[in-house]
Amino acid sequence: MKNRNIKEIYSLPSEVKFCKKCVISNQRPRIKFDNEGICSACRFSEYKNSSIDWIKREKELKKLCDENRKDNSQYDVIVPGSGGKDSNYVAHLLKHQYGMNPLIITWSPHIYTDIGRKNLTSMIDSGFDNVLVTPDGSIHRKMTKAAFVEMGDPFQPFIFGQYSAPFRYALFYDIKIVFYGEDGEVEYGGSMDFADRPSLKFNDFTKHRFSGVYPKSFENYNISSNELSKYGLNEDELAKLKSRKIEQHFFSYYKKWIPQENFYYASENTGFEVNPERTEGTFTKYASLDDKLDGFHYYLSYIKFGIGRSTSDAAHEIRDGNITREEGVELVRKFDGEFPKKYFKEFLDYCDIDESFFYEVIDSWRNKNLWDFKDNNWKLKYKI
Template identity: 60%
Template sequence: MVEKKNIVERYNLPPEVKFCKKCTISNQRPRISFDEEGVCSACRFAEYKNTKIDWNEREKELIELCKKYRRNDGSHDVVVPSSGGKDSAFTAHQLKYKYGMNPLTVTWAPHLYTDIGFKNLQSLSHVGGVDNVLFTPNGKVHRKLTKLSFEIIGDPFQPFIYGQVNVPLQIAVTHKIPLVMYGENSEAEYGGNMKNAFSPTRNYKDDITNFQFSGLNPEDLASHGISSKDMHAYLKPPVEELDKNKTEIHMLGYYMKWTPQENYYYAVENTGLTANPERSEGTYSKYASLDDKTDGFHYYLAFIKFGIGRAIQDSAHEIRDGHLTREEGVRLVQKYDGEFPQKYFKVFLEYCDITEEFFWEVIDSWRSPHLWEKVNGEWKLKHQIS
């Protein structure tokens, strides 16, 4: 029997569900805040980006940063964590061809590559002209971690996140590259902890190990029969090594206005990015998070745990960017949010070595009674956006 989880306590969620007055996100997203006007912190940050920031001045800061770290001997001078998707492709290509840097993109392999995902990664180098290192972890260990993360954390994607965050730091230290450039500050852009929203950097001494969305570190998962050697790839380098390397983690979204849809158009034109021929399950979009056959289960678990699915996350950002009205976003959420990722369901079960019965036991263990109720034998969300 799978243990029932207390979602409200674990994630410090408010018991009363409220939706943002400007976008489609709810107050059930961990760490998001709503003001007295019922507007979420991500929308307020978007307003700040649109009205208060002098982007010309921010670009000057970026130019000075590049001057500080640029190397003229042909060696790499910035590490860009990259899936091969639109955002990291935009980041790497801009740094190389607009700002004269020589980026090394570092990719932690997905659990199970989609055809389109692998094609886009190859296109980043062959069309985009950017160097890439692909790190593929021990498959046996990764499968076990994925199964444990699915059950214990409620997010099978968490082992990938550990690797994609920490392997680029390992590469930076190994190759003596101080500058690491991420794309957006996801906490500020999507709603979360705003402490770094107005800073260009992230502090590896506390942030990298603080995987707030899960509440568990890789070391905790190691207690389930996985050796410390097996876990090495998932862990950040020792702080002493990062300090010795004079590592700095920067966010490109601080220096230029971050717009995912515009990043997509740029990547199509400059790095050969290809969208899916059909929309992704659970949403209306075709161009985001395409790399991994397990992606849909990451978003589906968020829908189960927080009532926030893929269409909510996509539409909320596009409303803030002015690409959708709230009314349009609401209709898209009502139509697509929470759709089950059926396409790769059997593949996911086989990958995690679990039965369909166990899968649904885990899913139901993450349903909170303040969000879910059974109506005529079917689970329904108590609170629907309108």
């Protein structure tokens, strides 16, 4: 299997640095570090806690809702969501505080966990209409295997579907706004240029989301272009999205985004429950619980960037003031890169691969700038 040059593919810096405020490293794609050694996500966090006029932003939200509210009890906003804490928080606020009539679109996980299924049901029972879009399982398996091998992330087909399905339903119901939770490009580290963007206009999200997302090599997995097209939007749909001015908005622009608060809110109002046990690879129990395969998405991030699930979680918790940096460092050392063994067999069966092939793929995506092979084991060269 061919070795990937991760540093080149993702334009990563050669010298590894860790942020002085949180625990993230400069190996996260697109993150920026300033002269003081602080990452762009931490700078954004300071900005949102001190410089944003949240009262003004809320007025903008009210205006947006007023402009889009339909008074005939038809759906007027799409919220993509799985029954998780964040989308429940967004949908519930839109409905009960801003008088909207949201339709929640769920792109099905690869394999539901019990808690994920339960949370979806609780969310519906708490007063929401929901469409569960479940892709053809035989294609989804091929797509997942292809994405694992060719893109180094088995979760990509899910991500594609999660972005295309809500827009398809926006077209179907003639809804102008699709409300996502947070803008990951600012909350988790991208460019501060995006710090004040409420939405993505059609032209911004089409170019990197729906065009050329699949490597040519997917054709080697017996996936036809017809099958692929279900995971993206076709030309006709894209043209309609543009002419009807359908936009993707970020709730985190209008209301300060605090995941722990979302959790309390969702528990109280939508019956959201946490995992009874700690999620593998991290210390949390409340994030990303629905899919038995998502541990492999985070594990691949650890292999490619040296950034596991615990690093990402600890970085948010530090920025939100829930833990200190020292506590965060401890949690990273303890849990980062823990192998997702609980659902390993299910992952292998799902992709129809064996264990040795799995490790061949893992090693092809291992960032050789970050990993050393010593004493018969791969070890990270740089640790926080």
